Amino acid sequence: xSRLGKLEIILPKGVTVTRQGTELLxxxxxxxxxxxxxxxxxxxxxxxKIVVSVSNPESREQKALWGLSxxxxxxxxxxANEGFVQKLELAGIGLKAQIEGKDLVLALGFSHxxxxxxxxxITITVEKNVQITISGAxxxxxxxxxxEIRSLKRPEPYKGKGIKYAGEIIRRKAGKVVKxxxxx
Numbered sequence: 001x002s003r004l005g006k007l008e009i010i011l012p013k014g015v016t017v018t019r020q021g022t023e024l025l026x027x028x029x030x031x032x033x034x035x036x037x038x039x040x041x042x043x044x045x046x047x048x049k050i051v052v053s054v055s056n057p058e059s060r061e062q063k064a065l066w067g068l069s070x071x072x073x074x075x076x077x078x079x080a081n082e083g084f085v086q087k088l089e090l091a092g093i094g095l096k097a098q099i100e101g102k103d104l105v106l107a108l109g110f111s112h113x114x115x116x117x118x119x120x121x122i123t124i125t126v127e128k129n130v131q132i133t134i135s136g137a138x139x140x141x142x143x144x145x146x147x148e149i150r151s152l153k154r155p156e157p158y159k160g161k162g163i164k165y166a167g168e169i170i171r172r173k174a175g176k177v178v179k180x181x182x183x184x
Contacts, residue, residue, distance in 0.1 A: 005066035009050040009074045012081045017045050017073075024073060028080030031121060031137035035076045041069040050077070079137040086146040088132040092161030095153075096129040104132070108153040108163075116149060131166075 011017065015028040024035045024043060037043055040062050044051045052070040054062040078084075090097060096107045104116040104124050118124050122136040122145055132149065136142045146165070155162035157173040164170060 003067075005052055005054070005063070005070045007070065009052070009070070009077055011048050011050065011077065015077055015081045017050060017077065019043055019045060024076060026073075026076040026080040028077075028137075030080055030083040033076040033079045033137050035072045037069055037073070038065050041065055043069070043073060075139045079139055083135055083137050084139045084142045086134045086142050087166035088134070088146060088149060088163055089166050090130040090132070090163055091155065092159070095161070095163075097126045097132055098129065099124065099126055104149070106149075106152060106163075109161075114152055116152070119145060132163075 012028075015026060017024065017026050019025075019037075022037050022039065024037050026033045026035070040054050040056070042053050042055070044053070050073060052066065052073060054066045056062050057066070090106075092109070094107065094109055098105050099118075100115075102118050104118055104126070106114045106116065108114055119141070121138065122134060122141060124145075125133045125135075127133065134142055134146050134149070136145075150163045150165065153162045155164045155168075155170045157171060158175055160170045160172060
């Protein structure tokens, strides 16, 4: 049996969950989240909880799908109720960010500013020109947008300059060591 899959998902007030074929739709104060549920997984929606199960709990493949599906449903419910947030930081001299219309404009040390189109259902805010906050109802979409922004200038290991996740520790490398003249 899947240890994670057998746990119930408690529905908070204000969140409604409906199933249409293989699609599950969670609606709440933060928005709507659609999630695809694989075929061997059954989702039983009750008044105040959701129970996820599979037809053959001893099958290795179905056990994996069971736990995955349960967590996807739990994330959809949490996203519709509270939403998800990911924070990025710009480290280095001359790196800054700002919002212009529906674009995030980043000065990353290139010859031109980099424009990143903000997707629908995602909210991006910039504080102090170096802290970017990404929020939305879908955990997958928030994480994907954060990864795409970070990939524009990943932190380099010598000085740590670039875009990093808040709280991320960059492994630093030692630079070249120059020997003194005449020393052997």
